[in-house]
Amino acid sequence: MITAKNCVPPVEAVIRPTTIIEARRLVNTLGMNITLASETFQHTGSFKFRAAYNVASRVQEDLLITATSGNFGHALAYACSLLNKRCIVVVPTTSAKVKVDAIRECGGAVEFVDVRIKSRERRVKELSEQWPGAYIASAYDDLLVIEGNSTLGRELGALVNKPDVVVVPIGGGGLISGIITGLEEAGAAFSVIGAEPLEGNDAAQSLRAGEIVRNEGEPSTIADGARTISLGKHNWEIIRKSVSNIVEVPEEAILRGTRLLFELANLKVEPTGALCIGAVMTQPELFSGRSVCCVVSGGNVDPAIFANIIAV
């Protein structure tokens, strides 16, 4: 029997394809063969919609609860609005205002948490006890997140001009593990390198240690999409096998990357979205002589913060 639930469009039918940008002036300035895959024009302005829609459309529950630095919450709220579901989003009090506003615009309920006092995870646990019928959606550590993000890997795998290497920002690891999964599905043997803020370098430490290493607290990096405590377990299993390098990007390189994308590629990105350009500048020897696809993860940033970054 066909029910309404069977008729829900799959994630592939709802997402927008990534925007491929060839930025000659950026290439000339960095002296490297770089193409950008920008998710800034994805629904809700970041790749997170790929994962959020996949989760919200594939679970049975009609109420979803999540903890997030903002973009996943916005994406989940919008996905739920498309699917006639509800969601509660737990965000740190330090989140970008634009991200919080955006969640509310989509009908999502926002719960603030001061992470100096209580972890996001603890607040989610309290809420899950209050709403026992809810699905607790991890922003990164969920097979449905990886599956949603794999759509981007398949897109990159199908590019006409195939890159030698794809650089991907790492927070909880949901994007990079999704991209690896999608590339494998597309039969594309590109090498995949991670880009992580030096200020919260748990993934690079994990790769060196051979096991998940956690940050002591929420990292204070400007790249607010990468302020995660540790990699997700599902993601780690994929990362440990398939990622050879994770570049630890200093804050100054993240800021410079944001400026260069603005000035030389006409691209508005959030600092997390500039991690890959920052990585290329930080360890150029990893990329020299190779064609490089930099994934720009999102573009949602407070105007005041952005103005400060570019007006140097």
Added chain:
Amino acid sequence: MITAKNCVPPVEAVIRPTTIIEARRLVNTLGMNITLASETFQHTGSFKFRAAYNVASRVQEDLLITATSGNFGHALAYACSLLNKRCIVVVPTTSAKVKVDAIRECGGAVEFVDVRIKSRERRVKELSEQWPGAYIASAYDDLLVIEGNSTLGRELGALVNKPDVVVVPIGGGGLISGIITGLEEAGAAFSVIGAEPLEGNDAAQSLRAGEIVRNEGEPSTIADGARTISLGKHNWEIIRKSVSNIVEVPEEAILRGTRLLFELANLKVEPTGALCIGAVMTQPELFSGRSVCCVVSGGNVDPAIFANIIAV
């Protein structure tokens, strides 16, 4: 006999297709059914490359001279570099620094002119006497410019989701007349509305008078791509027949449009590129109930100017 000149790729083969952006939050905020056609990721960051490449590839001369507020000069310099030609670009001393730098990066020679003392046209005339073998390329009033820009009209005419109306910025009128030409070639009967700064409203005045009206001097609008003295003659013949309305956009609406595109569409645009959003806000009654395609003409803007616009 096939010569090297016959082998030059036509403009259609070299340009990038325009970037169609559906910005849900912008649509919700303005309460109008708007799609963006952004030329900010075109070669050299504005639609001008379509015209410049067409001119440079179609004329016999190997040296081109032009007067421009910057984007056409950048585009012509890049087109010439692709075609192994040379160009001299006359720019006002008030031009955005990013535009001047960009011309030089492409190997174009820059000649400054203080437009309070001498018109750009006069300086071009002097240079043409100095270089009698050069082609004097108008940034807007040339059939080859219209032909180059018509590629964008054909793209819009071929959209799957056809708009009722296309809104186009007007400076010298080369873009709007090219788009009208291309739409006609594509058999697309969209209505076309112009968007012009109120501070330099010669096109709107021309439409009312039934003949070309000139601004007294170079307009001081923030929309530096529209600081033209008057419409081109070739363009006027097309505009008078096919444009029903030209919205005169106050400076404040241009600035607000720039901000809204940044905040709600993740799009970095130069002020001229926000004219159409400014037009929709200025005369909403012209657009209400219709599906509207706003052409975003370019994205090249000095970071300091942009930071001031968004940090309000």
